[in-house]
Amino acid sequence: MATFKDFRNHIKPNWCPGCGDFSIQAAIQKACAANGLEPEELALVTGIGCSGRLSGYIKSYGFHSTHGRSLPVAQGIKMANQELTVIASGGDGDGFAIGMGHTIHALKRNIDITYIVMDNQIYGLTKGQTSPTSDAGFVTKTTPDGAKENPIAPLKAAMASGATFIAQSLSSDIKGLTAIIQEALNHKGFSFVNVFSPCVTYNKINTYDWYKENIVDIADLEDYDNADRAIVSKYLEEHNGMLKGIVYQDKEAKSYAEHIESYNDTNNVHETPEVSENDFKELMASFK
Amino acid sequence: MKDQITWKVGGQQGEGIESTGEVFSTTLNRMGYYLYSYRHFSSRIKGGHTNNNIRISTREVRAVADNTNILVAFDQQTIDVNAHELVTGGVIIADEKFSPTVDDALDVELIVIPFTETAKEIGSQLMKNMVAIGASAKLMDINLEHFYEMVHTLFARKGEDIVESNRKALNAGYDLMAEKVGHLNLDDFKLNAPDDKEKLFLIGNDAISFGAINAGVRFMAAYPITPASEIMEYMIKHLPRFGGTVIQTEDEISAVMMAIGSNYAGGRSFTSSAGPGLSLMMESIGLSGMTETPLVVVDTMRGGPSTGLPTKQEQSDIMQMVYGTHGDIPKIVLAPSDVEDAFYTTIEAFNLAEIYQLPVILLSDLQMSLGKQTSDPFDQSKVEINRGKTVFTDMEAHETDYFHRYEDTEDGVSRRPIPGLKNGIHHVTGVEHNPDGTPNEGAENRKTQMDKRMRKLSNQLMKEPFKVHGDEESDVLMLSILSVNGVVDEAVSRLDEKVTVIHLKQIYPMPIEKLRPYLDGAKKIIVIEHNYNGQLTSILKMNYAGHERIASILKYDGTPFKPNEVVAEIKGIIN
Ligand SMILES: Cc1ncc(C[n+]2csc(CCOP(=O)(O)OP(=O)(O)O)c2C)c(N)n1
Ligand code: SF4
Ligand SMILES: [Mg+2]
Numbered sequence A: 001m002a003t004f005k006d007f008r009n010h011i012k013p014n015w016c017p018g019c020g021d022f023s024i025q026a027a028i029q030k031a032c033a034a035n036g037l038e039p040e041e042l043a044l045v046t047g048i049g050c051s052g053r054l055s056g057y058i059k060s061y062g063f064h065s066t067h068g069r070s071l072p073v074a075q076g077i078k079m080a081n082q083e084l085t086v087i088a089s090g091g092d093g094d095g096f097a098i099g100m101g102h103t104i105h106a107l108k109r110n111i112d113i114t115y116i117v118m119d120n121q122i123y124g125l126t127k128g129q130t131s132p133t134s135d136a137g138f139v140t141k142t143t144p145d146g147a148k149e150n151p152i153a154p155l156k157a158a159m160a161s162g163a164t165f166i167a168q169s170l171s172s173d174i175k176g177l178t179a180i181i182q183e184a185l186n187h188k189g190f191s192f193v194n195v196f197s198p199c200v201t202y203n204k205i206n207t208y209d210w211y212k213e214n215i216v217d218i219a220d221l222e223d224y225d226n227a228d229r230a231i232v233s234k235y236l237e238e239h240n241g242m243l244k245g246i247v248y249q250d251k252e253a254k255s256y257a258e259h260i261e262s263y264n265d266t267n268n269v270h271e272t273p274e275v276s277e278n279d280f281k282e283l284m285a286s287f288k
Numbered sequence B: 001m002k003d004q005i006t007w008k009v010g011g012q013q014g015e016g017i018e019s020t021g022e023v024f025s026t027t028l029n030r031m032g033y034y035l036y037s038y039r040h041f042s043s044r045i046k047g048g049h050t051n052n053n054i055r056i057s058t059r060e061v062r063a064v065a066d067n068t069n070i071l072v073a074f075d076q077q078t079i080d081v082n083a084h085e086l087v088t089g090g091v092i093i094a095d096e097k098f099s100p101t102v103d104d105a106l107d108v109e110l111i112v113i114p115f116t117e118t119a120k121e122i123g124s125q126l127m128k129n130m131v132a133i134g135a136s137a138k139l140m141d142i143n144l145e146h147f148y149e150m151v152h153t154l155f156a157r158k159g160e161d162i163v164e165s166n167r168k169a170l171n172a173g174y175d176l177m178a179e180k181v182g183h184l185n186l187d188d189f190k191l192n193a194p195d196d197k198e199k200l201f202l203i204g205n206d207a208i209s210f211g212a213i214n215a216g217v218r219f220m221a222a223y224p225i226t227p228a229s230e231i232m233e234y235m236i237k238h239l240p241r242f243g244g245t246v247i248q249t250e251d252e253i254s255a256v257m258m259a260i261g262s263n264y265a266g267g268r269s270f271t272s273s274a275g276p277g278l279s280l281m282m283e284s285i286g287l288s289g290m291t292e293t294p295l296v297v298v299d300t301m302r303g304g305p306s307t308g309l310p311t312k313q314e315q316s317d318i319m320q321m322v323y324g325t326h327g328d329i330p331k332i333v334l335a336p337s338d339v340e341d342a343f344y345t346t347i348e349a350f351n352l353a354e355i356y357q358l359p360v361i362l363l364s365d366l367q368m369s370l371g372k373q374t375s376d377p378f379d380q381s382k383v384e385i386n387r388g389k390t391v392f393t394d395m396e397a398h399e400t401d402y403f404h405r406y407e408d409t410e411d412g413v414s415r416r417p418i419p420g421l422k423n424g425i426h427h428v429t430g431v432e433h434n435p436d437g438t439p440n441e442g443a444e445n446r447k448t449q450m451d452k453r454m455r456k457l458s459n460q461l462m463k464e465p466f467k468v469h470g471d472e473e474s475d476v477l478m479l480s481i482l483s484v485n486g487v488v489d490e491a492v493s494r495l496d497e498k499v500t501v502i503h504l505k506q507i508y509p510m511p512i513e514k515l516r517p518y519l520d521g522a523k524k525i526i527v528i529e530h531n532y533n534g535q536l537t538s539i540l541k542m543n544y545a546g547h548e549r550i551a552s553i554l555k556y557d558g559t560p561f562k563p564n565e566v567v568a569e570i571k572g573i574i575n
Helices: A021-034 A051-056 A070-080 A092-098 A100-109 A154-160 A174-186 A208-214 A229-238 A277-285 B017-031 B076-085 B115-122 B125-140 B145-158 B160-178 B204-215 B229-242 B252-264 B275-291 B318-323 B339-356 B366-370 B443-458 B484-494 B512-520 B535-543 B563-574
Strands: A042-046 A061-064 A085-091 A114-119 A165-170 A191-196 A243-249 B004-012 B034-040 B049-057 B068-073 B086-095 B109-113 B200-202 B219-222 B245-248 B269-273 B295-301 B332-334 B359-365 B373-375 B427-429 B466-470 B476-480 B499-504 B506-508 B524-529 B550-554
Touching (some): A021 A085, A021 A114, A021 A174, A042 A051, A051 A061, A051 A085, A051 B427, A070 A085, A070 A092, A070 A100, A070 A114, A070 B219, A070 B245, A070 B252, A070 B269, A085 A092, A092 A100, A092 A114, A092 A154, A100 A154, A100 B252, A114 A174, A154 A165, A154 A191, A165 A174, A174 A243, A229 A243, A277 B204, A277 B229, B004 B076, B004 B125, B017 B125, B017 B145, B017 B200, B068 B076, B068 B125, B076 B086, B086 B125, B109 B125, B109 B160, B115 B125, B125 B145, B125 B160, B145 B160, B204 B359, B204 B366, B269 B275, B275 B295, B275 B318, B275 B359, B295 B339, B295 B366, B318 B332, B318 B359, B332 B339, B339 B359, B339 B373, B476 B563, B484 B499, B484 B524, B484 B563, B499 B512, B506 B535, B524 B535, B535 B550, B550 B563
Parallel strands (some): A042 A085, A061 B427, A085 A114, A114 A191, B004 B068, B476 B499, B476 B524, B524 B550
Antiparallel strands (some): A165 A243, B004 B049, B034 B049, B034 B373, B332 B506
């Protein structure tokens, strides 16, 4: 059986020392090994950003796509081959700005893949511009007088979009994050994991310490019930989205493929796909 | 007796004009006639003039007719807009309901029949189209039995009552017409007997869809748009029987990226759209080229730019399809020569995409995509699937931790293991990369990888990159694509001069060495196309030096070329 070391490759990440993304990489490697996956059974699709480089740092089938488009590629892979474990990943700009349309629709579509956002509330790769999750007033190169727009609330948006699995954590809590990713991979449907991953180079406000002080673990909330939409919404509102843990899960919901009776639910990859003589004749007859 | 008649039905959109044309033409196709239809419609659902023009012939036809013999009118506008197209002595059959009139200056016959009133008496005004068809049948001396069969196919599941009333409506129309045609020479409206060859009657979008299924497509992702939607609709209807499915995505970027993902995983997937959607897909098409992931995108061209003429004929995406992506990628752009060929060329598109691991754009145009027409049946024994260097089974162990997916090779193509296989792990990225797929922006590697990718295009690509019609040797060479091919063939057959016609199927890369003997031998080369700039002409000129001998015939008013227009244009150029 594979260990997390089998998910390592020969590439040395080019992330800045101290970048939150390192720990997310480690948590994914650990979660995959702990779930009994082999590296070749995993397809990891990323967008563009510092975070997007992840697909090249984990030994698995890796697909580094275009900015904001990891989700469509990942869903396409899963629709071709349901036997693969598919993870999509990228930054907050990738998933909540240029790719926001795909994010909302992937949430509502509920294809059985896992989406891990590495949220640093800034654009890292392009050297420090405001992001959709940057707090109001946040000063960056493109918001010298402070951000004038309200930040997007990814978890609330996910609730509103029909999500069936929503989790959030900190990259510094590798253990907790690993457990969450394991559950996300086990979830039958689309699992969304937002991870606060500090950018030590361009975001001096939302630091490791800042996140620790501002996030609330749902385990510490007495009456929290992650299957109860009303409670989830109440606490998301109360804590401004800063919850930690598996915030919401609907274990009953059917995944996209489970809705389609005729859908070949294991594998749509055939070396020599065939159309029988009879099917050919029947379909051609409909053109008469 | 005639070898050819054009019948046209018109009225307000949403009034059943479509189904009237459908019932009439399908029946005639089943009788054995060759048909070519053209729909005039606009992008609204209810209201606005629409008409369905059906050319019926005892011989193959692949062009819109020059004029009309019979016009069936459900409103005055139909007469006002279309009567001038009637031949001398042509007949208008119009509904009494709107008190039809026709310009006295026109030498045509107006026959008024109470379509709506009669249908109401029989049970429902919905059947006014059957009354009109019955009347047309009498005029053309077609036995109603042929239409009864059609009525049965259409309405059997709605119950015997409905079948019976529709038959009554047909009979009523037939009888009412019988009272009015005494003074006409009915020989002018009667067709000679058809041949007994087996025939299909379908739109180009159906041929493309059926081709895709035969090519092995089991998953499709698409976003609706005219005139491409029928492709996704066909796939939605028929993929379930093969265990496949279709996702209607949030936009075209998602659609093309899902197709890329699915193809990367070893499936055969594609998407279809029109100009606006293709504009959105450009970055992704570049990703397919750079990552060497097979991709097929169907572009059913319509009138541009922007929303342009969304329901009208044009071929103005050619330049964008050939050159649209940023950076240099190898790309193949194909154009089926007719509806029958669309089936085979679609399958070839999937094979080429996979053999050369690159994006293939399969072009169509609105008239080919939506104009229902007769085609020879498709031959399953000609269906060939070639998966190129895609690897489907576990690979042998190797020393490096990543498989060298982008190894430099002579033909530019390297082995492509699909995810899930042992020892096939590699990386895929739109960033310039090493042979194992990990990013590398170094100068030397860049050159090696770029040369490798671009080298693919120097292979022999399509088996038959163009077809030669008309006279094999002549002074005049015509070059056309897609639905224009049929019009050119017909126009040339009417000319006394010898003309060679090339139906270009592989637009890019242009098969210039194979074309050269034809080009060099021509005193005049005429490119005929539906756009303002002469886009195909420009691409020819970029590849071929004899510019002073190259002329264009251009049309961009949204309507398809007619044979007599083309005859006049050619004469204008060569005389
Ligand atoms: C279509 C397109 N537009 C813009 C860019 C430039 N770009 C690359 S990454 C990026 C934003 C990165 O921010 P984020 O997604 O938050 O990732 P991070 O670097 O913070 O991990 C931008 C704007 C691009 N690559 N493609
Ligand atoms: S710029 Fe920020 S996000 Fe990018 S690698 Fe450095 S620390 Fe990480
Ligand atoms: Mg970011």
